Amino acid sequence: MQYRRFGKTNLRLSVLSLGTMRYLASFENALLTIQKAIASGTNHIETARGYGNSEEYLGAALIAGQIPRNQLYITTKIPPTPDADTMRRYIDESLARLKLDYVDCLGIHGLNTSEHLDWVQAKNGCMQAVQEAKRDRRIKHVGFSTHGSLEVILAALNTDLFEFVNLHYYYFFQRNAPAIQLASQKDMGVFIISPADKGGKLYTPPQILKDLCSPFSPLELNYRFLLSNPQITTLSVGAANPDELLEPIQAANFDGELTSKEIAVFERLESHKNTALSTDKCSQCYACLPCPANINIPEVLRLRNLAVAYDMSDYGQYRYGMFENAGHWFGGMKANKCTECGECLPKCPEKLNIPALLKDTHERLNGKAGRRLWG
Missing domain, CATH: 3.20.20.100 (NADP-dependent oxidoreductase domain)
Structure with missing residues (x-):
């Protein structure tokens, strides 16, 4: 130790x-x-x-x-x-x-x-x-x-x-x-x-x-x-x-x-993510916030990144289920609350179709609601 x-x-x-x-x-x-x-x-x-x-x-x-x-x-x-x-x-x-x-x-x-x-x-x-x-x-x-x-x-x-x-x-x-x-x-x-x-x-x-x-x-x-x-x-x-x-x-x-071997693995993970997500990758710049519908867009799309790139859907469902169920511990509304107002679109430097990605994330990850232990 x-x-x-x-x-x-x-x-x-x-x-x-x-x-x-x-x-x-x-x-x-x-x-x-x-x-x-x-x-x-x-x-x-x-x-x-x-x-x-x-x-x-x-x-x-x-x-x-x-x-x-x-x-x-x-x-x-x-x-x-x-x-x-x-x-x-x-x-x-x-x-x-x-x-x-x-x-x-x-x-x-x-x-x-x-x-x-x-x-x-x-x-x-x-x-x-x-x-x-x-x-x-x-x-x-x-x-x-x-x-x-x-x-x-x-x-x-x-x-x-x-x-x-x-x-x-x-x-x-x-x-x-x-x-x-x-x-x-x-x-x-x-x-x-x-x-x-x-x-x-x-x-x-x-x-x-x-x-x-x-x-x-x-x-x-x-x-x-x-x-x-x-x-x-x-x-x-x-x-x-x-x-x-x-x-x-x-x-x-x-x-x-x-070590050089560990660095090589991290580089492999990044390369795979870039390939798997292609033009749908959210780079987590947070420029899209605030959202009028109070959706934590970067966190929602981070979970989508992980689900698509690494098949981390179990983790994604676990965390996505906390939205609307954990108060200030995990703030924000679920992605299906998007009104497609379009306010986020001109803010995104990657020109992502954010409303479509939010809808896709909800379809992928919406499942059992989560809560804090003391919730």
Whole structure:
């Protein structure tokens, strides 16, 4: 296991962090997963108020001495609140469930909108309670997690209220690269959210993607893409059981620059995508926004890119199903809400027939509605 400095927190974290949203089958399963992660060299566990029984399971293992508190950094996450009193109560409740006097890191969970940003900057908002808890040493370091737009993320970083950020960034989604750059300039820790799952459901890749990535696995390549970037501190591995830690642990043993063989595979992936999509490829410039129908056009077309180029339809359906069902966690309407107003057409530098591509995406990917765990 490799370790990196988590920005200005000066914590030295393992490049893999155990995320606990998916280990909830039972306390026994949670304990075995935690123990396997620790045995591999993982020294950071991330939980959240909204992750089912996650805090309780972790607290039960800690209080029983089944996992070593003095060898771990523990982060929990609490959603932003418009007032300090609610945040005070939430902090007390999380510490009680965790059976802890303090947490190493607290993340404001889901700083996704401009309204959330207003709450954390308000005089009597949630950060007042967070700063009180920090002064009392019940919280050592403060950061935020976000599923918001790049503009919201950059604005949050520029408040200078935070020491680290949890965000989405993967080989198949590089929109937030400027946020990583800014966080690095501010000496903030960078924590990547769920690269196996949100990064493409890469633990169950389609055959065409496996063939294109050979001799590497798609999951391995995504980890290497991320860990080759020294501005990134750690990656969340949301293992549902101990077995799901095996491949990530192997990938975490090497965090150097990309090799010539790895670079060749990434070039092959890009070449195949360009050929498969031809003149229908959305290059993710975001010039088409805002959409009058509130469709997140670039994200819809990103999912289409992946489905057409790499047969990543399972992932596409999983993410597309979140539209209209996950609130601010995954904003925007489904593509069938397009009114064909044509406002996006002159904005697109590639001259894409966006309404036709939106319709095609909906036909390809519309399926079961999705929601957040705590939705």
